[in-house]
Amino acid sequence: MSINKDSNIFTFSFAVVMVLIVAISLAVVSESLSSMKKANKEDKKKINILSAIKVSADRNEASQLYEEYIKESIVINSSGEIIENDNLDAFYIDVKKQYRNKNLSIEDKIFPIFIAEKDGSKYYITPLVGSGLWGPIWGFIAFEKDCNTIYGASFDHKTETPGLGAEIREAFFEDAFIGKKILDENSSFVSVDVVKGGSEEGNNHQVDGITGGTITSDGVTNMLKNDLKVYNNYFKTIR
Amino acid sequence: MKSTLFSKKNRKLLSDPLGDQNPITIQVLGICSALAITVQLQQALVMAMSVVFVMVCANVIISALRNVIPSRIRIIVQLVVVSSLVVFVDQVLQAFLPDVQEKLSVFIGLIVSNCIIMGRLEAFALGNKLWPSFLDAIGNAIGYGWILLAVAFFRELLGSGKLFGYQVFPDGWYEASGGFYLNNNLMILPPMALIVVGIIIWVQRSRKSFPEELLEEN
Numbered sequence: 001m002s003i004n005k006d007s008n009i010f011t012f013s014f015a016v017v018m019v020l021i022v023a024i025s026l027a028v029v030s031e032s033l034s035s036m037k038k039a040n041k042e043d044k045k046k047i048n049i050l051s052a053i054k055v056s057a058d059r060n061e062a063s064q065l066y067e068e069y070i071k072e073s074i075v076i077n078s079s080g081e082i083i084e085n086d087n088l089d090a091f092y093i094d095v096k097k098q099y100r101n102k103n104l105s106i107e108d109k110i111f112p113i114f115i116a117e118k119d120g121s122k123y124y125i126t127p128l129v130g131s132g133l134w135g136p137i138w139g140f141i142a143f144e145k146d147c148n149t150i151y152g153a154s155f156d157h158k159t160e161t162p163g164l165g166a167e168i169r170e171a172f173f174e175d176a177f178i179g180k181k182i183l184d185e186n187s188s189f190v191s192v193d194v195v196k197g198g199s200e201e202g203n204n205h206q207v208d209g210i211t212g213g214t215i216t217s218d219g220v221t222n223m224l225k226n227d228l229k230v231y232n233n234y235f236k237t238i239r
Numbered sequence: 240m241k242s243t244l245f246s247k248k249n250r251k252l253l254s255d256p257l258g259d260q261n262p263i264t265i266q267v268l269g270i271c272s273a274l275a276i277t278v279q280l281q282q283a284l285v286m287a288m289s290v291v292f293v294m295v296c297a298n299v300i301i302s303a304l305r306n307v308i309p310s311r312i313r314i315i316v317q318l319v320v321v322s323s324l325v326v327f328v329d330q331v332l333q334a335f336l337p338d339v340q341e342k343l344s345v346f347i348g349l350i351v352s353n354c355i356i357m358g359r360l361e362a363f364a365l366g367n368k369l370w371p372s373f374l375d376a377i378g379n380a381i382g383y384g385w386i387l388l389a390v391a392f393f394r395e396l397l398g399s400g401k402l403f404g405y406q407v408f409p410d411g412w413y414e415a416s417g418g419f420y421l422n423n424n425l426m427i428l429p430p431m432a433l434i435v436v437g438i439i440i441w442v443q444r445s446r447k448s449f450p451e452e453l454l455e456e457n
Binding site for chain 1 (some may be wrong): 276278279282307308309310311312314315316320321323326330331333335337338341342396398409426427428
């Protein structure tokens with residue numbers, strides 16, 4: 001029996017069968033790997049949180065070190081009040097999803113804070129999320145007990161240009177934030193800016209931008225401004 | 240049949256794309272990704288391996304289906320095959336090599352738009368049996384891969400002073416610590432990839448003859 005390869009019926013049936021096969025097999029692959037992907041994501045988040053308090057972890061030890069250092073976590077609303085809810089696990093709050101949701105006003109968003117203890121000192125770790133040049137950027141900033149001085153920072157991104165904007169997750173950029181302050185002498189909020197062309201010597205509120213990564217650098221500046229303003233509302237109450 | 244597996248013609252399928260018919264330097268295809276992911280060797284290596292996998296599978300699948308694929312939708316069929324393979328690679332990397340997947344990010348997805356793959360499917364797999372298609376895919380993918388690695392070698396070495404992420408030049412050489420050396424930031428920027436590819440093409444053409452002359456010989 002010969003089939004007419006160029007008939008409409010054959011063409012349509014071929015397309016339908018092909019799409020079904022491809023869809024089913026990709027769905028199976030994606031589903032069967034989903035638990036691993038989820039675990040990888042959680043490990044990565046723990047690594048990022050830990051790296052904000054300068055604890056370097058690899059994927060195998062991330063969970064264990066996370067348990068060891070992160071003693072407590074709280075969730076606040078945009079005016080800085082703690083939300084009491086036992087069903088709310090700060091770790092699983094998807095700040096990126098909230099950020100993407102443009103219908104959500106800032107009052108509806110919730111903000112997790114992780115409280116770490118390292119060598120007897122207390123650190124407040126705040127997750128941040130913003131936009132880079134091509135896609136989302138995010139990070140964690142750890143504050144010292146005064147809730148003003150930055151103890152450590154870790155940034156990451158999804159699709160920034162390798163070698164340029166993508167450098168925000170490199171140590172040289174992250175380390176520049178150490179010791180910077182988010183409040184000026186009068187204790188009002190000023191954030192930390194990533195400055196093109198180099199920061200002023202001794203300025204506590206500026207770090208060097210990345211050559212060729214200006215838009216990503218500006219994204220970091222805006223991210224810090226927007227999110228730290230909210231966390232500052234909470235910090236005010238405990239300072 | 241066995242004796243012809245590695246006949247002269249089949250060997251040529253494998254070896255030509257490595258040199259005389261190299262997809263990047265002679266046919267000048269796929270240079271978009273040669274430009275994008277050659278800043279570091281590791282990325283280039285994973286990219287090259289992903290392309291080898293996608294290309295071999297796609298070429299074999301299309302070759303196996305070549306008598307059934309309706310000619311009116313053949314490009315769509317090729318695209319669907321290539322993109323599902325790419326999604327597969329991306330998923331596997333996400334599950335097993337999450338760190339590498341993060342680094343390559345969008346570029347894995349962009350394998351779909353690699354003109355070499357579509358080019359080989361259309362020009363070769365659609366008209367040839369399984370085994371030659373398999374060899375053709377390996378030859379072209381490796382021909383693509385080695386240029387990628389060569390470009391990445393120079394860009395990472397001269398641009399960051401590293402190879403596979405390991406520091407090559409001693410710290411003392413750098414100006415920051417009183418030496419004489421500075422990394423060439425231009426190497427990291429995309430235009431330099433084209434210039435390096437250009438130099439490779441130049442060297443190749445000065446040693447061999449121009450592809451136009453090769454065509455006449457054949």
